[in-house]
Amino acid sequence: MNSNPVYLxxxxxxxxxxxxxxxxxxxxxxxxxxxxxFFCAHGHxxxxxxxxxxxxxxLDLKLHDIPNTVAGAMQAIHVLEPSxxxxxxxxxxxxxxxxxxxxxxxxxxxxxxxxxSLDGGDLNAIGxxxxxxxxxLRLAELxxxxxxxxxVCSGHEVGAVxxxxxxxxxxxxxxxxxxxxSGDQKRIMTPRAARDAGAxxxxxxxxxxxxxxxxxxxxxxxxxx
Ligand SMILES: O=C(O)c1cc(=O)[nH]c(=O)n1[C@@H]1O[C@H](COP(=O)(O)O)[C@@H](O)[C@H]1O
Numbered sequence: 001m002n003s004n005p006v007y008l009x010x011x012x013x014x015x016x017x018x019x020x021x022x023x024x025x026x027x028x029x030x031x032x033x034x035x036x037x038f039f040c041a042h043g044h045x046x047x048x049x050x051x052x053x054x055x056x057x058x059l060d061l062k063l064h065d066i067p068n069t070v071a072g073a074m075q076a077i078h079v080l081e082p083s084x085x086x087x088x089x090x091x092x093x094x095x096x097x098x099x100x101x102x103x104x105x106x107x108x109x110x111x112x113x114x115x116x117s118l119d120g121g122d123l124n125a126i127g128x129x130x131x132x133x134x135x136x137l138r139l140a141e142l143x144x145x146x147x148x149x150x151x152v153c154s155g156h157e158v159g160a161v162x163x164x165x166x167x168x169x170x171x172x173x174x175x176x177x178x179x180x181x182s183g184d185q186k187r188i189m190t191p192r193a194a195r196d197a198g199a200x201x202x203x204x205x206x207x208x209x210x211x212x213x214x215x216x217x218x219x220x221x222x223x224x225x
Contacts, residue, residue: 004030005195006221007058007084009173009205011037015046021209022053025218031056031083033203047080056083058171058201062112064088067098074102074109084108084171084201086152089139096146108149108169113139116154116174119186132187133157140165155189155197162198173203177221180207192224 006029012018022032032055038046051057059082063070087099089111100109113136120131128135136157143151150169153161158170172194174185182188191202211217
């Protein structure tokens with residue numbers, strides 16, 4: 001990977017539009033993140049197409065199931081050679097251990113702790129009696145002890161997690177430039193602040209993909225880092 005920590009989230013329904021956007025900003029990002037929207041629409045074929053750009057591919061599949069099923073899914077994506085894959089920490093220790101054991105070579109497995117679209121009230125509503133910060137730290141510790149490479153968390157937690165897990169790999173979404181609209185994200189931060197707090201990867205989608213001029217937006221973000 002080049003030294004740019006930005007992975008562009010290609011949450012677009014059309015393959016040709018996703019390819020065109022990635023090609024346009026390719027010189028100003030470090031990798032491409034393909035998530036559920038892209039993978040459900042375009043599957044392995046879509047990933048192979050995006051590989052042609054020569055950038056690392058982050059497969060954000062957020063796997064969360066029984067250990068045997070998640071391990072099988074991890075094996076099924078070896079052929080796609082992802083540099084990073086996401087699973088959910090809430091799947092528990094055995095699921096995380098088996099996912100890591102089944103991952104391909106050179107593939108970092110990171111666990112989503114608390115989605116950046118959730119706040120304390122949302123956690124309460126699903127029976128979690130903790131603030132996002134506390135819950136993210138708890139799940140980060142579990143992911144660490146299960147042998148994962150790192151976690152996904154918001155910029156607000158990454159500094160504290162970094163203190164406990166010095167060589168962890170930290171993926172941070174929920175990023176918005178100073179004037180950016182938060183949309184469905186509740187725990188947001190600027191890309192620069194998240195990087196300063198210890199993020200290894202900055203996941204950025206709509207601030208680039210929905211910008212009037214995506215190339216200018218990618219360049220402007222790069223300039224802040
Ligand atoms: O795993 C992720 O990448 C992820 C975790 C999380 O807690 N929050 C989150 O927004 N994401 C992903 O990061 C991207 C954020 O997109 P934007 O809000 O458009 O920048 C989306 O592709 C989400 O699926």
